[in-house]
Amino acid sequence: MKSNRVIQIRLQVSTTLWQQMTDARLESARLWNKMVKLHLRFRKHNRKWPTQAQFEKHFARKFRLHSQTIQALIGKFFANIDSTCTNRANGDKRARYPYKEKTYFNPVWKGQHIKQDNNYIILPMGIDPHSRKRNLAICVRLPEQIPQGKIVQAELAFGKLLLTIQNEIEVEKPKVEKIAASDLGSIHLAVVTDSTNSLALVGRGLRSINQGKAKALAQISQLQSRCEKYSRRWKKLQATKRKILRKTQNQTHNLLHKAANEIVNYCKEKEVSKLVVGDITEINRNKKKKSSRRLNQEMGLLSLGVFVGYLKYKLAAIGTELESYSESYTTKTCPACGHKHKPKGRQYHCPKCGFIGVRDEVGAINLLNKFLNKGEIKPQSLIPKGNVKYLRPVRLKDFAKRSSPTDIGLPSIHVLCADG
Ligand SMILES: [Zn+2]
Incomplete structure (x- = not known):
């Protein structure tokens, strides 16, 4: 199996090189904006959307970028369009196609077009469409130690070079087929079971992050309502808002990574060859119905999607497969007699x-039951034994402390508003 790893290299470069890099980023943005506009025009006039190949043909040799860079950016644009399409089809009506005009965009180089010469990495720039001269390649010195492996992608960000390094890793697959299931939710982020032992990951950390966020944002909005829109103070508050959003997003992703690692450890220990999880696109589709109320807004669907994504690649590295499966009725059905009713509280009675x-x-066991019996929950075949180990992916105390608004720079806002 191939494993990709992205490393960031901070660049300290000469003014000329900086200028050259900025030019490349401006030129990439020009290409991106053209693509956004063109695609929008096709959508507006209800015309058949152009394909990636048509875009490639249309934009070839029109920019001061290497032909492969142009192709890579077009590829990125189409990947973006595709994922928006899928999200919209799955019921997320707020998903938007690329629409923002960019000032800068990170140019991308792939595979063989990245040349390495001793300590230098050379990123070719292609032929100028006007002067017909070959543009100077961007030549960056790499730090002494970069991780072993093949450089498969280079991306030029603001003052940073992002290198994707690929390594072949050997994956040892579990020898016997063993299937476990995981029920995803909000009270518990996930409950995994192999029918004998279960592991529950407590979702409180995630909820407290989101609650802290909502509270802090509400406070700022209130302060903003008191000042003139787009005034200096308003803008400062807006910046704080963005800071909070960024911070809570980092905290959420950190927590999801840790939670996914716990599940991976569980699967490794129990030698699970396949993990079945509830189909989250299904939850999304039923969003308007009451059946998905257990996924309240505190546990955003977005986080669940990210979580499943993490699980998938982390499990792949230990040779465990991940499969989505419809989880309808898994929380309602009695595993002993098959009677369906909606449980109240945290106990199933x-x-x-x-x-x-x-x-x-019960939810996780029923999902496993349903998967093993091809869509039918067979009563009596799998009975929960109450063997549940509870784990918190991150210590709650740390989170409560870290997500308090005072930590994100709110005190300065109070001062800010006191003088006017
Ligand atoms: Zn029963």
């Missing part, structure tokens, strides 16, 4: 046969 179990474990 069947009114028909008297079965009592941990609700989240």
Whole structure:
């Protein structure tokens, strides 16, 4: 299996080289903006959307960029369009196609077009469409130690070079087929079970991040309502808002990474060959119905998608497959008699046969049951044993402390507003 790793190299370069890099980033933005406009025009007039090949033909040799860079950017644009299409098809009506006009855009070089000469990396720039002269390649000195592996992509960001380094890694697949299931939710981020032992990851950390965020943002909005829009103070508050959003996003992703690692450890320890998770696109589609209320806004669907993404690649590295499966009725069905009812509270209590179990474990076990029996939850075949280990991906205390508004620079705002 191939594993990709992105490293960031901070660049300290001469003024000339800086100028050259800025030019490349401006030129990439010019290409990007043209693509955005052109695609928008096709959508507006209800015309058949151009294909990637048509775009490549249209934009070839029209920019001061290497032909491969142009292709890479077109590829990026189309990947963007595709993912928006999928998100919209899955019910996310707020998903937008690329629309923003960019001032700068990161040019990308791929594979063989990145040349290496001793400590230098050479990024070719192609032929100038007007003067027909070959542009000078961007030549950057690399630090002494970069990780071993093949450089497959280089991206030029503001004062930074992002290198994607690829390595072949050997994956040892679990020998026997063993399937486990995971129920995703908000009270518990995930409950994994192999029908004997279950692991529940407590979702409170995630909720407290989101609550802290909502509170801080509300405070700022209130302060903003008192000052004139676009005034200096308003803009400062706006900057703080962005800072909070960025910070909470980092915290969320950090937590999701840790939670995914816990699940990977569980699968490794139990030698699980396949992990079945509830189909999250399905939840998205039923968003308007009450059935998905357990996924309240505190646990955004977005985070779930990111979480499943992390799980997928992390599990692939240990040879475990991830499969999505419809989770309808898994929380409602009694694993002992098959009676369906909506459980109240955190316990599952069947009114028909008297079965009592941990609700989240019931959900995960039923999902496993349903997957193994091809879409049918067979009563009596898998009974939850109540063997649940609870884990917090991140210590809650740290989060409560870190996500408090005072830490994100709110005190200065109070001062800010006191003088006017
Ligand atoms: Zn029952």
